Amino acid sequence: MQFEIRQKPDFALARIQFDAPGEQLLVEASAMVAHDGGLAMETQMQGGLLGAAKRKLLGGESVFQNTFTATAPGQSLWVAPGADGDMEQVILNGGYDVMLQSGAFIASVPSVSLDTQWAGAKGFFSGNGLFLLRASGHGPLFFGTYGGIHAVDVGPNGYICDTGHIIGFTSGLQYNVRKLGGLKNLFLSGEGLVAEFRGQGRLWISTRNATGLAAFLQPFRPRKSN
Amino acid sequence: MNINVLYRPGMAMAKVELQHGEAIRAEAGAMIGMSTSLNMQTGMTGGLGGGLKRMFGGESFFQNTYTAHNGPGEVLLAHSLPGDIEVMEIPQSGLFIQSTSYIASHPAVNVATEVGGFKNWFGGEGLFVLRATASGPGQSVVFGAFGGIQMLPCDGSLLIDNGHLVAWDTTLTHSLVKSGSGFISSFLSGEGLAFRFQGRGRIWIQTRNPKEFGQSIASRLPPV
Numbered sequence: 001m002q003f004e005i006r007q008k009p010d011f012a013l014a015r016i017q018f019d020a021p022g023e024q025l026l027v028e029a030s031a032m033v034a035h036d037g038g039l040a041m042e043t044q045m046q047g048g049l050l051g052a053a054k055r056k057l058l059g060g061e062s063v064f065q066n067t068f069t070a071t072a073p074g075q076s077l078w079v080a081p082g083a084d085g086d087m088e089q090v091i092l093n094g095g096y097d098v099m100l101q102s103g104a105f106i107a108s109v110p111s112v113s114l115d116t117q118w119a120g121a122k123g124f125f126s127g128n129g130l131f132l133l134r135a136s137g138h139g140p141l142f143f144g145t146y147g148g149i150h151a152v153d154v155g156p157n158g159y160i161c162d163t164g165h166i167i168g169f170t171s172g173l174q175y176n177v178r179k180l181g182g183l184k185n186l187f188l189s190g191e192g193l194v195a196e197f198r199g200q201g202r203l204w205i206s207t208r209n210a211t212g213l214a215a216f217l218q219p220f221r222p223r224k225s226n
Numbered sequence: 227m228n229i230n231v232l233y234r235p236g237m238a239m240a241k242v243e244l245q246h247g248e249a250i251r252a253e254a255g256a257m258i259g260m261s262t263s264l265n266m267q268t269g270m271t272g273g274l275g276g277g278l279k280r281m282f283g284g285e286s287f288f289q290n291t292y293t294a295h296n297g298p299g300e301v302l303l304a305h306s307l308p309g310d311i312e313v314m315e316i317p318q319s320g321l322f323i324q325s326t327s328y329i330a331s332h333p334a335v336n337v338a339t340e341v342g343g344f345k346n347w348f349g350g351e352g353l354f355v356l357r358a359t360a361s362g363p364g365q366s367v368v369f370g371a372f373g374g375i376q377m378l379p380c381d382g383s384l385l386i387d388n389g390h391l392v393a394w395d396t397t398l399t400h401s402l403v404k405s406g407s408g409f410i411s412s413f414l415s416g417e418g419l420a421f422r423f424q425g426r427g428r429i430w431i432q433t434r435n436p437k438e439f440g441q442s443i444a445s446r447l448p449p450v
Contacts, residue, residue, distance in 0.1 A: 010236035010308070084308060085237065148233030150259070150302065158262045165258040180266050196262065205259050205302070207232075207239040212255075212306030216436070220444030 009148035012087035018070035036075040081144030097136040097171040109139035147208025172201030235310035244294040252330035261299030305370035316360040320396040323356040332365040373434030389435030395427030
C-alpha cells in the first residue's frame with residue numbers, strides 16, 4: 001500500500017494506492033472522496049452493533065464505516081476530512097497506540113483496531129467529550145482536522161496545549177487538565193483550561209478550533225421576528 | 227525573540243521562541259500551545275481605562291503576558307478564522323492596526339486604543355483603532371487576517387473597502403468615503419463604504435471580508 005497527502009495544510013487529500021488484491025482500508029462513512037471503480041466496498045458496523053453504537057454515541061464517529069478491498073494491483077482511493085484543514089498519517093508498529101479526539105478519525109487498515117476509550121472526568125472538563133478513540137496494532141492510520149496540524153515531540157519538560165486544539169497524541173503521554181495560572185487567570189485570561197502533557201511521545205495540535213469559528217458566526221445569525 | 231509563521235496562508239500559526247527572561251504580550255484566547263517553562267500573567271494593559279477601551283474596540287479586556295522564566299521556551303499563537311498571520315517590525319512612525327486583527331506584540335510595544343472617530347464607526351471597523359509604537363528598533367507586532375494578507379503601497383491616494391482593511395502606516399491619512407458616486411449607487415453596488423488613504427506608506431489588506439463571510443453563512447442558519 002502506497003499513500004501520499006496532497007494539498008496540505010488547507011485542503012488536504014490523501015491518495016491510497018493498493019499494491020495487491022485483497023488489501024483493505026477502513027474508511028469513516030463520509031470521508032471517501034473518490035475511488036477506483038474496481039474496488040469492492042462493503043458497509044458495516046465495525047465491532048458489531050454494540051461497538052458501532054459505542055463509537056457513535058461516545059466517540060462521535062459514524063455508526064457505519066466502509067471497507068474498501070482491492071481486486072487488482074494499482075487501484076486507488078482518495079479520502080479527506082469534512083472541514084477545510086489538514087490531514088496526517090501515522091504508521092503504527094505495535095510500540096505505541098494513538099489516541100484521537102472524537103471526529104478526527106478518517107481511515108485505517110484492518111490490522112489497526114479501534115476502540116472508544118473513557119477519557120475520564122478530565123475529558124469532561126476539557127470540553128472535548130468524555131471519550132477518545134484509541135487506535136492500536138500495526139499499519140497506517142489517517143486523521144484530519146479543521147486547521148493545520150502541528151506536531152510537537154514532547155520530551156522530559158512536557159508541553160501545554162489549549163484543550164480545544166488537541167487532535168491526538170501517542171500513548172506514551174499522560175495529561176492533566178488544569179487552569180493556567182491562578183484563579184484570576186481562569187476567568188479573565190480567556191484561555192480557559194489547558195492540558196499539560198507529560199511523558200515521551202508526540203502530540204498533534206490543530207492551528208484552528210471549530211468552536212472558535214462557530215463563535216465568530218453566531219452573532220451573524222438572523223434574529224427571530226416577534 | 228524569534229517569531230516564525232507556519233502553515234501559511236490558510237491555517238497560519240505564529241511560533242514565538244523566547245530566550246530565558248524574554249516575554250510576549252498576546253490577545254486573550256490566542257494561545258494554542260506552549261512550553262512548560264513559560265509563565266502566563268493576565269493583566270489590564272494600560273489600566274482600567276485601557277481595558278475598557280480595548281473591549282469597546284472589539285478586543286479583549288485583559289491581555290496575557292507569556293514570560294520564559296525557567297529557561298527558553300515557545301508559545302504558539304493563532305486566531306479563529308482561516309487565514310494568514312504577519313509579523314511586522316514596527317516602523318519608527320508607528321503602525322495603525324484594525325483592532326480585531328491584533329494578535330500579539332513585543333512587551334515594550336505601546337498599543338494604544340484610539341478613538342478612530344465617526345469615520346471608523348460608520349466604516350464598520352469599530353470606533354477604535356490601535357496605534358502601535360515601538361520604544362526601539364526590532365520590536366514587532368503580530369496580526370492575523372481572514373484570507374491572505376496583501377501589502378499595497380500607497381503613493382498618492384488609495385481606496386480600500388472597509389472590511390478588507392488590516393493595518394497601515396501612520397504616515398498616511400485616512401478618511402471615510404462612499405465608494406460609489408452617490409448614496410444609491412454605493413448601496414446598489416454592494417460596495418458601501420471605503421477608506422481613502424492619502425500620502426505615502428504601506429497598507430495591508432485581508433483578501434476576504436469577515437463580515438461578508440459571517441453574513442453569507444449565518445443567513446442560512448435558523449434564527450436565534
